[in-house]
Amino acid sequence: MTSTQTSGARRAPAATGGPSRSPRPAGGRGEPARRDPADVAQLAEHPVSYRRIGGLFAPHVRRLFVVVSLIVSSSAIGLATPFLTREIIDHALPNQDVALLLRCVGLLIAVAAATAVIGVLQTWLATGVGQRIMHDLRTRLFAHLQRQDLGFFTRTRAGEVTSRLTNDIAGVQGVVTSSATSAAANVTTVVGSLVAMLALSWRLTLISLVVVPPAIWVSRKVAHMRREVTARRQTALADLHGQIDESLSISGITLAKTLGSGPALADRFTTTSRGMYALEVAAQLAGRWRMATMSIIFAAIPALLYLAAGLPATSAGMTIGTLVAFTALQGGLFRPLMGLLDVGVQLTASTALFSRLFEHLDLPVLIDDPTDPVPFADVRGEVAFDDVTFRYPGAETDAVSGVTLRVPAGGHLALVGATGSGKTTLSSLVPRLHDVTSGAVRIDGVDVRDVALADLAAAVGVVSQESYLLHASVADNLRAARPDATDAEIEAAARAARLHDVVMALPEGYDTLVGARGHRFSGGERQRVAIARTLLRDPRVLVLDEATSALDNTTERAVQEALDVVARGRTTITIAHRLTTVRDADVIAVLDGGEVLEQGTHTELLAAGGAYARLWRDAGAVEQSVDSTLAA
Known part of the structure; x- marks a missing residue:
């Protein structure tokens, strides 16, 4: 699902206009998502039923079923890779079994090709569904707003209307093509990987279940710190953009020249730009710390697995192929597992996104066509x-x-x-x-x-x-x-x-x-x-x-x-x-x-x-x- 953020302002009710909000994914790679207070307030003020949201997807249910089937198929096919790798390491290479080696290598290439083709087909179908829903919502909302009386546009800022028609509706596509498919892929990957890991080694699986939670906690902690720095930088960047829009528009330039305020505006811009310096440095360092933490975690977990495989008490005659295959599976479990932890937050953000759209779609049309219009031709003009x-x-x-x-x-x-x-x-x-x-x-x-x-x-x-x-x-x-x-x-x-x-x-x-x-x-x-x-x-x-x-x-x-x-x-x-x-x-x-x-x-x-x-x-x-x- 998707989340939205407002830079430096609390969202105002639609009747009076609020700040423009740009949808963005709830949490990035390794980023934890948190419920946006504005999303919670939006849903409290304008609740939206899941049945109504589902109604938007109902005409496309067959395509969505195909998309989910492709996701499951791709994940299932991909799970064959570690087992083929184990077969190569444990049997084909030690025994110089060329026929087995050729079969395994051919299957590895076939798995890669199949998942790639399925990925392209999945993207095509999911994007098509997202674009259709987005097109329908965009045209319905535009037509509905066209029918509003002048009082609505007097009360509502133009930026708010633009945000609904562009940012919020663009987020709808993200719900289908990115967030929803990503959630389905994460569930399939986590479940399939755990089953495959248990099949390879239940002992290493137990160790992973002990090691992974603290690793996730550390990663999320560091990511929270980066989010705070990034939020301050985004606020400063929004101020910078606001000054550019106000000062370098045709009206702003005319005002500056007639008031002689150009030097003062330049000084103000210089101060704001200088303030970006420390925030950019802090943001880059925070990003580097996050990457460093992730690198340590990704290196530490396989190292602990190697240690467990080498100790007599936990190895239980484990083969090298099994260890390599297990490590590959476990390495791909971290990110989808973190993604599943954010499902609740993503659900809130996505529901708030639809709530903002439905809020405008539900506005009453005060001046509308009559139910039974009177024929009005050959007008004289009295x-x-x-x-x-x-x-x-x-x-x-x-x-x-x-x-x-x-x-x-x-x-x-x-x-x-x-x-x-x-x-x-x-x-x-x-x-x-x-x-x-x-x-x-x-x-x-x-x-x-x-x-x-x-x-x-x-x-x-x-x-x-x-x-x-x-x-x-x-x-x-x-x-x-x-x-x-x-x-x-x-x-x-x-x-x-x-x-x-x-x-x-x-x-x-x-x-x-x-x-x-x-x-x-x-x-x-x-x-x-x-x-x-x-x-x-x-x-x-x-x-x-x-x-x-x-x-x-x-x-x-x-x-x-x-x-x-x-x-x-x-x-x-x-x-x-x-x-x-x-x-x-x-x-x-x-x-x-x-x-x-x-x-x-x-x-x-x-x-x-x-x-x-x-x-x-x-x-x-x-x-x-x-x-x-x-x-x-």
Whole structure:
């Protein structure tokens, strides 16, 4: 089975995110395994039944049976080697029996060849089973996490999700291909070796049973010391890697250069690197001590057996061939016996590994496809908020309360108000990024909760202030919206979004990599990529969430022109701080504290002299102040 370790941190609950954990074998060669407290805590918090784990292996039970049969066969065939060796030493060589010698030598070669072939076949089958289980778990978990609501990703660190999908699932393969097969091989080897040793000499077997336990105890003691030193080194190494990741990423470099903190970061890195010196030396010495101890043990045990074979009281006429064969058998007993002593620890670690995976697989899907989705084709785009209330999980107050709004197909609804007034939350209910607590959001009279998520995503497009780009080519970023889009369709969308000329100025045009998070592009250019993606999808309802608020005036005008092209003939819901961008909207709704204070056209709201009129006057004063500052 497999074990996992966390460097320098206690594991946090999945809801809040925990440190990334990398699975590793429970104990190495000669290494004792100890129950990881994090594994014990994981199982206490999220118990997992062996029946459920067994269910993962059930479809592959025949292959697993073949694997176990091959392991048993390989171990059994391998036990013939010491007996053939005894036959050669005791009979073939002393008696110059060439025929017997040839038979024994041929059988020795055949045994080696058979065990080698069986080993290759066993690895192929076991790896295949492990990969199939890993593939099934990985795809199931990825698909399940894709269905989680935004709240899950707000609560959970990205590193935790990545760790589950990579490290923990990779450990599943280790359970099948390495740990489980190793445990089966260890059992077979130990049992078979003891039987063969008894058949060769029961006296030497008794001596071995007395000598081996203290030898194992000494080896484990030294290995525990090495584990402690290695754990400290791994913690320091994790700190070193963390500094590298933070300081040498594109964002870290930008921050260091703008803050002038490069020298301080270099000094900090130097201190951490210097601390690795003593730990590396100690780790190497601990490893050398472990190897030295193992060497002494491996030399001492055969020496004691030779002594026993040479003393009249214990030899009982033992032949040289028997002694050589017995020593070979006993020499191969040490490591599998130590492996069996760690089975309990390995079982805990492996069960915890599955527990972490099942913990995420068992997360409820709060926003899911309806059981019987309503057909949703030929969407006109009429949007209605019917007495909508929404409260974030765990919050004490409503983010949106009793909102009723209508926007006709092809119309334009503008949501304005101060930061935190509920504009973005209200708009997020249309594409079902959240579900209403009460009331309903309807498109063409159909509650969005009754529509298949894929159909809703095709009908509603969102362009937000922060446009996320993949670390891929421009074309691939655009095709993320529509994988089957042709080059001509991509170019047409880019032209409409005022992006084509920008792309053609790049070294490789549409095949140019945009860089990590789109750093090759400016904010306005990233926005235009997002607009082009939206155009490719051709949604009937468009949500513009402060899509230009972070841009300068020149860039804003260019992006606004592109947005105007996108909005033509579509129902548009715009969230804006700059009121000049929404003055021509069909309906302007002013929100405060999640409630609609007033709604109407720009002219109507100015004439009413209410909240919108005050916002308009304040916005004008700010713009005049900015203009005066720039002129000065």
